[in-house]
Amino acid sequence: xxxxxxxxxxxxxxxxxxxxxxxxxxxxQFNAFGEELxxxxxxxxxxxxxxxxxxxxxxxxxxxxxKLHVWxxxxxxxxxxxxxxxxxxxxxxxxxGLALSKLEILIHLTKCLPDTYKPALENIF
Amino acid sequence: MNxxxxxxxxxxxxxxxxVVLLIIMRLMGKRQIGEMQPFELVITLLIAxxxxxxxxxxxxxxxxxxxxxxxxxxxxxxxxxxxxxxxPWKSFISGKPSVVINKNGIDDYQLKRNNLDVSDLIESLRxxxxxxxxxxxxxLYEANGTFSALPKQDYEQMQNSLPLVIIDNGKYDEKNLELxxxxxxxxxxxxxxxxxxxxxxxxxxxxxxxxxLYLQVKGKKFETLQVEYxxxxxx
Numbered sequence: 001x002x003x004x005x006x007x008x009x010x011x012x013x014x015x016x017x018x019x020x021x022x023x024x025x026x027x028x029q030f031n032a033f034g035e036e037l038x039x040x041x042x043x044x045x046x047x048x049x050x051x052x053x054x055x056x057x058x059x060x061x062x063x064x065x066x067k068l069h070v071w072x073x074x075x076x077x078x079x080x081x082x083x084x085x086x087x088x089x090x091x092x093x094x095x096x097g098l099a100l101s102k103l104e105i106l107i108h109l110t111k112c113l114p115d116t117y118k119p120a121l122e123n124i125f
Numbered sequence: 126m127n128x129x130x131x132x133x134x135x136x137x138x139x140x141x142x143x144v145v146l147l148i149i150m151r152l153m154g155k156r157q158i159g160e161m162q163p164f165e166l167v168i169t170l171l172i173a174x175x176x177x178x179x180x181x182x183x184x185x186x187x188x189x190x191x192x193x194x195x196x197x198x199x200x201x202x203x204x205x206x207x208x209x210x211x212x213p214w215k216s217f218i219s220g221k222p223s224v225v226i227n228k229n230g231i232d233d234y235q236l237k238r239n240n241l242d243v244s245d246l247i248e249s250l251r252x253x254x255x256x257x258x259x260x261x262x263x264x265l266y267e268a269n270g271t272f273s274a275l276p277k278q279d280y281e282q283m284q285n286s287l288p289l290v291i292i293d294n295g296k297y298d299e300k301n302l303e304l305x306x307x308x309x310x311x312x313x314x315x316x317x318x319x320x321x322x323x324x325x326x327x328x329x330x331x332x333x334x335x336x337x338l339y340l341q342v343k344g345k346k347f348e349t350l351q352v353e354y355x356x357x358x359x360x
Contacts, residue, residue: 004206011199015192019132074184119133124141 026071026114029064034110036060040087041103044096051092054099058088076113080106132192139175139196143167151220162219162269164204171197219268226264226274230347233328239266243293243329250274256284258331258339259349286334286360295325295343305332306358315340315352334360 036057043049061084065077083106090099116123150163161169172194179190207214223235225246236242247258249272255261260280265273277283289301291312302309312330321327321342331339336354341347 001206001210004202008199008202008206011195011202015132015136015195015199018192019136022132070186070188073186117134119137123134124137 022071026068026117029068030110030114033061033064034107037103037107037110040091041100041107044091044099044103047094047096049091049096049099051088054088054091058084072113072117076116080109080113083109132188135189135192136196139171139193140200143171143197143200146170147218151218162208164201164208164218168197168201216268222265222267222273224263224265226258226261228262229345230341231258231328233343241266244290247290247331255280257288257333257337258329258341259347260284286337288331288333288337288339290329291332292324292327292330294329295327297324305354305360307332307354311355315350319348319350 040049040053040057043053061080065081068077083102087099087102087106090096090102146167147164150167175193175197176190179185179187204218208219209215223232223239225232225235225239225241231243231246236246246264249266250256250258250261250264253272253274255264255274255276257280259277260283261274261276263275267273289305290298291301291305292298297309297312312332313324315338316322316324316327316330319340319342321340326342328341328343329339330341336352336359338350338352339347340350
């Protein structure tokens, strides 16, 4: 009985610890990336953003996604990848109107993607 | 800050599927179990799938499979603990043994409760080494689906010919009738003599090669008869 209770306790603690770490890590990654996107959005809105700015945000995302692959479905990461690539090209071409729409989608994704993993009824069923 | 706890979601989903499968397994009865407790069978079913899906689908993080398997392990430990320590829980989760043969013969109600029929019971008896229904006093399906029987003292002398099922749950078994070489009218006559007007009322009628019949009418105690077959037929 003691052995079983210990095993349950240890396994539960491991799961709880991992869940807490995931909660902290994924949220902080998406929040930080969201802030970078917002800065780029403001620059694009002022038409002062250039290709280097966009590539810097993309490089930052590339760095983050390597770690995020462990925690979230890879298809979700691909969605961000696709929009990010389009944004870089549009800003480099100074097509700010279209770039802004892509950036809005990206900012929306950084908010809604983490929501799809929260333990809510609609996500469970 | 967003509320991202993907692991908790995976754990809850695993637990929901576990509970649903467990309920379904319990409802399916002992036929589906086969030497495992229902929750052990559910775990066996789930573990393979949980480990396999993230392994085969590269778009799902491997961590999801690991978290699900660890959750199943925790559920297993909790179930085992409850199974050992809480008696009402044990019968609720694992079920109770079902006595399918008693001193009155076959308990049709218990068979139906476990989604079994007379031919399943006869098959289980044969697997346990008992070829005649009347050579056991008691027979039961354990909670884990295994079959146990308490034979009569002189049961070995009782099984000197293979009994064939002639009527199974109100219907003649045409193949076995053909094997015996006897006609329906012969058995209909026997039933009429026992005041059984309709064959549908018969739960089981078996006949062995030496003329011994085992007859049980639904809701009544079984009886064994010794008859002589036409033209002194034996098999």
